[in-house]
Amino acid sequence: MAFDIYKLVRPHLLQLKPYASARSEFSGSAKVWLDANENAYGTPGRTINNAFHRYPDPYQLSLKERISEIKNIPTDHIFLGNGSDEAIDLLIKVFCLPGTDNIISLPPTFGMYEVAAAVNDVEVKTASLTDDYQIDQEKVENAIDKNTKIIFFCSPNNPTGNLLATDDILYFLENFSGLVVVDEAYIDFTNQPSFLNKLNDFPNLVVLQTFSKAWGMAALRLGAAYASPEILAFLNKIKLPYNVSTLTQQTALEILQNTEQYNSYIAAIKTQRQWLVEQLNSLGIALKIHPADANFMLVKFTDAASVYQFLVDQGVIVRNRSSVHLCEGGLRITVGTEKENQLLIDTFKRYKPTSKSLTSQQNY
Numbered sequence: 002m003a004f005d006i007y008k009l010v011r012p013h014l015l016q017l018k019p020y021a022s023a024r025s026e027f028s029g030s031a032k033v034w035l036d037a038n039e040n041a042y043g044t045p046g047r048t049i050n051n052a053f054h055r056y057p058d059p060y061q062l063s064l065k066e067r068i069s070e071i072k073n074i075p076t077d078h079i080f081l082g083n084g085s086d087e088a089i090d091l092l093i094k095v096f097c098l099p100g101t102d103n104i105i106s107l108p109p110t111f112g113m114y115e116v117a118a119a120v121n122d123v124e125v126k127t128a129s130l131t132d133d134y135q136i137d138q139e140k141v142e143n144a145i146d147k148n149t150k151i152i153f154f155c156s157p158n159n160p161t162g163n164l165l166a167t168d169d170i171l172y173f174l175e176n177f178s179g180l181v182v183v184d185e186a187y188i189d190f191t192n193q194p195s196f197l198n199k200l201n202d203f204p205n206l207v208v209l210q211t212f213s214k215a216w217g218m219a220a221l222r223l224g225a226a227y228a229s230p231e232i233l234a235f236l237n238k239i240k241l242p243y244n245v246s247t248l249t250q251q252t253a254l255e256i257l258q259n260t261e262q263y264n265s266y267i268a269a270i271k272t273q274r275q276w277l278v279e280q281l282n283s284l285g286i287a288l289k290i291h292p293a294d295a296n297f298m299l300v301k302f303t304d305a306a307s308v309y310q311f312l313v314d315q316g317v318i319v320r321n322r323s324s325v326h327l328c329e330g331g332l333r334i335t336v337g338t339e340k341e342n343q344l345l346i347d348t349f350k351r352y353k354p355t356s357k358s359l360t361s362q363q364n365y
Contacts, residue, residue: 004178004205006231009096009150014235022242025059057247060237064250067257068225074197077230080237081245085186085209085224088236089153090117092207092226095235096150096180097123104151105144107136109160109325111184114153124148130327134161134291136169151180157187160322160333162293164193174203180232182207187295189215189267190274197227204229214296215267218256221249270296274336280346286354288330301330307355308332315348 007015023037034041037056044052065076072079082088097104099122106114107130118125126149128140141152152173156165174181183196185208196208207228213219223245226236274293281287281300286308291299299322302308309321309332320333336342 004203006204006229006235009179010235011095011098014095014239017238019238020242022056022059024056025242028058028060028062053247055247057243057245057250059242059244061245061250064245064254064257067254071257071260072197072227074200074227078200078227078233080226080228080233082224082226082236082240083244084213084222085184085211085226086113086117087240087244088207088209088224088226089113089182090120091236091240092151092180092182093117093121093123094239097121098148099123102148102150103146104153105141105149106153107141107155109134109158109322109327110153110155111159111186130158130161132327134158134163134327136165138169138172141173145177149177149179151182152177153182153184155184155186157185157191157293157295159186159295160297160320160325160328160331161291161299162187162295162297162333163291164191164294167193170196171199174199174206177205180205180207182209184209186211186214187297190270190296191294193294200227200229204231207232212253212256216256216263217266218253221252223249223253269339270336273339273342274298277334277336277342277346280342281349284346284349286349286352297333297335299328299331299333301328302332303330304355305330305332308352311352312345312348315351317345317348 027036034055039056040054043049043054061081064081065079068079069076080088093104103124103126104114104118105126105128107128109130115125126144128137128144131137154165154170156170157163158165170181170183183206185195188195188210196206199206200208207226209224209226211224212221226233278290278298281290286302287300288303289301305321305323309319312319322328322331322333337345
């Protein structure tokens with residue numbers, strides 16, 4: 002189906018003149034910087050060579066060059082923001098007319114799609130996943146109308162932990178004239194190729210990733226959107242001028258040199274994920290452990306509230322997802338270190354099911 006970005010973008014943004022910051026007007030080298038009203042004396046407590054008195058690169062060019070090397074993606078296909086949350090918000094701002102347009106979300110899934118839409122006064126139409134947490138093609142097609150601008154697919158999905166079927170996502174890339182956003186926050190923990198290798202095939206594809214998970218940069222708040230330069234031009238047009246701090250850019254650039262350690266962490270997490278599954282199965286207290294392609298798993302119990310509170314009382318914190326659609330009785334458990342996972346299992350061994358839990362399990 003034909004994709005025309007200029008028919009999707011909110012009309013007033015086509016002519017919008019973005020704010021021109023000092024560093025976006027001039028980004029080369031200079032002897033003296035007197036253009037941005039900065040404190041030329043530096044940052045108190047720091048030497049002039051280790052100060053934060055200059056504004057950051059608004060387009061994070063050095064960092065993008067390193068990411069380009071790692072991902073094998075041209076720099077003009079990379080947008081960096083304050084977590085992937087910023088990219089989600091900007092995509093809705095660019096393409097969805099408040100009070101008129103809508104997005105499609107596939108619950109149970111990442112809640113920020115709905116929150117960002119609500120903040121921007123954009124309707125959310127839902128097309129629930131199937132009972133085994135896969136795309137229901139018919140439901141998605143029925144949800145699409147003339148005002149649908151974006152479909153969000155989260156794969157691996159949060160909070161269920163599983164990959165969505167590639168062919169189902171490809172179907173909508175081929176047959177939907179709006180944006181198809183594939184959120185791959187947990188793709189590093191799978192053996193499946195990223196949708197990044199499809200960017201040249203589909204002009205309506207946006208791939209979201211984050212450096213918070215596999216790369217361990219949650220505190221730095223760095224996320225990425227990968228898409229065509231045409232799409233990213235509009236995100237850059239309306240983003241805040243200096244949306245990624247110098248501290249984040251510098252620290253991320255240092256961390257991204259350590260690919261060997263990154264690979265060892267991923268391998269350890271996958272090993273520990275399998276170990277956790279085996280241990281939980283051997284305990285016999287879980288009703289179901291859903292297959293996981295992420296660094297977490299969704300585990301269902303007959304009395305999840307009781308299990309959750311017991312873990313909290315023992316100082317072990319997991320995420321109670323029992324109130325989420327299709328996740329009833331579910332606790333989302335992150336894969337920790339070997340020591341943390343052993344502590345979790347040892348704690349589970351001390352759990353004594355209530356009579357209510359035993360009755361429910363017998364009747365399950």
